[in-house]
Amino acid sequence: MLDGLVELIRTAVVRLPPDVTAALEAALAAEEEELAALQLRLMLENAARAEELGVPLCQDTGVPVFFLRGEWGEVEPLLAEAVRRATEQVPLRPCIVHPLSRENTGDNTGAHVPVVHRIPGGERSVSFMPKGAGSENCSAAAPLPPSAGAGEIAGFVADVVRRAGAKPCPPVVLGVGIGGTLEHAALLSKLALLLPLGTESEEPALAELERRILREVNSLGIGPMGFGGRCTCLGVRVLSAHCHTASLPVAVSLQCWAHRRATLVERDGSWEVVQP
């Protein structure tokens, strides 16, 4: 299991998932601005080089975040050990510090790190999605007025992306959580990022909201690395929860083009790493 977890981490940081590669290729084919197209080409070239050499495609290997499905028991110590080993073996950049002293722990673990989220039910699996700081620093959550509706939600998300500008390494991927309580909306926004690009919500109103946000964000004109152009966002997914009649929490997780994620699944009695 431990070896499987280290492989999971290695795959996630080294190999850009195929759905992201396909989305970047489509964006490149549609791009007319020269500088924007150059950035997209370099992103794809970088991903190919990282995979060929087996090195992390971005030096910011992020905060380690795991998502567990099914029953796992007390697996936290094992996940922490996998992160320590991956830090040495892949290797990962030591990114984790104490929030006040800023002292680096050196092995990417610490209090509540790796971050572990449990999703009850379903087949047992472990997803790993490291979160880089450049994009996470632009993520936001806010209580919107309860009567806000789709237009205001889309406006809020577009505003977050506009303020982020070139900082989160656009084109970005957006995970949006609406409803629940504030921390639940934030978690939903992260779960939304796990979903494959090119899919949409089964709930028509949410699918419509996803399309609306994508349209509004791509009309901002920020473009790859902020140089203008058509593509500011590669994809949007929205997840929702019911909420209090007097509130509407909304969270948006910004993810950079380097949208790294992988999942460990059980197949025929052995563990296998898959990507969307």
Added chain:
Amino acid sequence: MRHLSLPAERASISSLRAGDVVKVSGRLVTARDRAHRRALELSSAPVELKSVYHCGPLVRRAGDGWEVLSAGPTTSARMEAYLEGLLERFGTTVIIGKGGFSEGALDVLRRYGCVYLSFTGGAGALAAAAVKRVVEVHWLELGIPEALWVLEVRDFGPLVVAMDARGGSVYARPASGQE
């Protein structure tokens, strides 16, 4: 594509225009928030800071030295608070990063004669390919990402002249500033 040797004199960067694409060769020193702060507090640094790279590299020990595996840029907006101090005290002429500074920084760059070059964010493996060796490292006690890494680079790029020394910028709108 123009080629720039580092350290670059003011004269050689003054002709660069926002939107130009260049490559650079020579020595770069990585510096992030904490290194900027310390250098300005001490008003000195253990190494010349003429060419600064906003980067916290991913490195591995190799014998007595270090090997750079992935070394793309970090978000430059975090270092904007130190920009004027850096240019005034250390005479920096080239800064490489990603995401740019706010519009207000254009005037600072112009007054001191410094150009801001953008490398593709997240392209750590490509960047590492241009790093020929780690010359030395200082302030490792700040942690690996925050230390001053002196890197010898060859044909590092392509870099976009994102903010030039004449007040020009390629950012579609200076939304990349700190708000």
